[in-house]
Amino acid sequence: MTVPEEGIVAHLPKNLSFDEAAGMCDGGITSLNFLVNLGKIKAGQKVLINGASGSLGTAAVQIAKHFGAEVTAVCSTKNINMVQELGADHVIDYTKEDFTQNTNTYDLIYDTVGTRSMKECCKSLTENGIYASPVLGMPLLGDMMLSSIFSSKKAKFSATGALPKKETKRLMGLLLEIIEAGNIKGVLDRSYPLEQLAEAHTYVGQGHKKGNVVLKPVG
Ligand SMILES: NC(=O)c1ccc[n+]([C@@H]2O[C@H](COP(=O)([O-])OP(=O)(O)OC[C@H]3O[C@@H](n4cnc5c(N)ncnc54)[C@H](OP(=O)(O)O)[C@@H]3O)[C@@H](O)[C@H]2O)c1
Numbered sequence: 001m002t003v004p005e006e007g008i009v010a011h012l013p014k015n016l017s018f019d020e021a022a023g024m025c026d027g028g029i030t031s032l033n034f035l036v037n038l039g040k041i042k043a044g045q046k047v048l049i050n051g052a053s054g055s056l057g058t059a060a061v062q063i064a065k066h067f068g069a070e071v072t073a074v075c076s077t078k079n080i081n082m083v084q085e086l087g088a089d090h091v092i093d094y095t096k097e098d099f100t101q102n103t104n105t106y107d108l109i110y111d112t113v114g115t116r117s118m119k120e121c122c123k124s125l126t127e128n129g130i131y132a133s134p135v136l137g138m139p140l141l142g143d144m145m146l147s148s149i150f151s152s153k154k155a156k157f158s159a160t161g162a163l164p165k166k167e168t169k170r171l172m173g174l175l176l177e178i179i180e181a182g183n184i185k186g187v188l189d190r191s192y193p194l195e196q197l198a199e200a201h202t203y204v205g206q207g208h209k210k211g212n213v214v215l216k217p218v219g
Pocket residue numbers: 026027030050051052053054055056057074075076077078079094112113115133134135158159160161204207208209210211
């Protein structure tokens with residue numbers, strides 16, 4: 001594969017393997033876009049990450065900590081230790097507790113898996129809080145339109161892959177700085193050779209991967 005010199009490419013940081021870098025180009029860049037561009041993340045803010053154990057979630061926990069946020073991670077029992085190791089300050093096990101039913105509030109709720117909605121999360125947002133999700137559906141579209149006019153709390157979405165090239169390059173540069181500072185590491189679940197593409201899709205489609213699944217075109 002050839003890529004133009006001015007394309008969206010960067011040198012592989014010394015502290016990252018090729019497999020980790022592959023995952024980082026999805027979860028890392030997407031979560032950086034959501035936390036920085038949509039969530040306007042700042043030190044001291046309270047951020048809740050729903051789906052903290054996926055590709056976007058594992059990157060988001062670490063990126064939010066890098067920016068000095070107080071991070072609450074929502075995952076299932078088997079992933080509690082992992083998200084704590086990634087830096088989460090608080091963990092909520094979604095199989096045992098519904099975070100929308102307690103009195104805690106957050107400046108940003110980043111619903112990486114889109115299993116909740118703005119309506120469900122509204123009470124859990126601070127006065128000017130943001131609900132952001134990368135999973136687009138009619139309810140989120142409606143909530144984005146309504147909240148942009150009628151509420152101080154906002155619902156947001158972005159298609160990271162459709163960002164202008166210049167912005168994607170900027171995000172990649174920012175991500176490299178975080179990687180080189182040692183503040184984010186890739187989480188790899190498993191890798192498949194290209195011939196097992198179907199098996200890889202079947203596994204990912206079950207919706208329970210930890211971090212990233214990588215396809216290896218060669219060897
Ligand atoms: N808009 C964009 O720019 C953009 C970019 C990239 C990806 N995406 C989308 O973002 C979504 C997330 O992708 P992903 O690769 O990070 O993850 P994923 O494969 O969709 O999700 C896997 C993780 O979600 C957790 N999970 C499943 N049900 C949950 C629930 N009810 N509550 C909390 N966590 C739950 C699973 O943990 P358990 O096994 O413990 O359940 C697993 O670790 C996908 O829909 C993808 O298409 C959007």
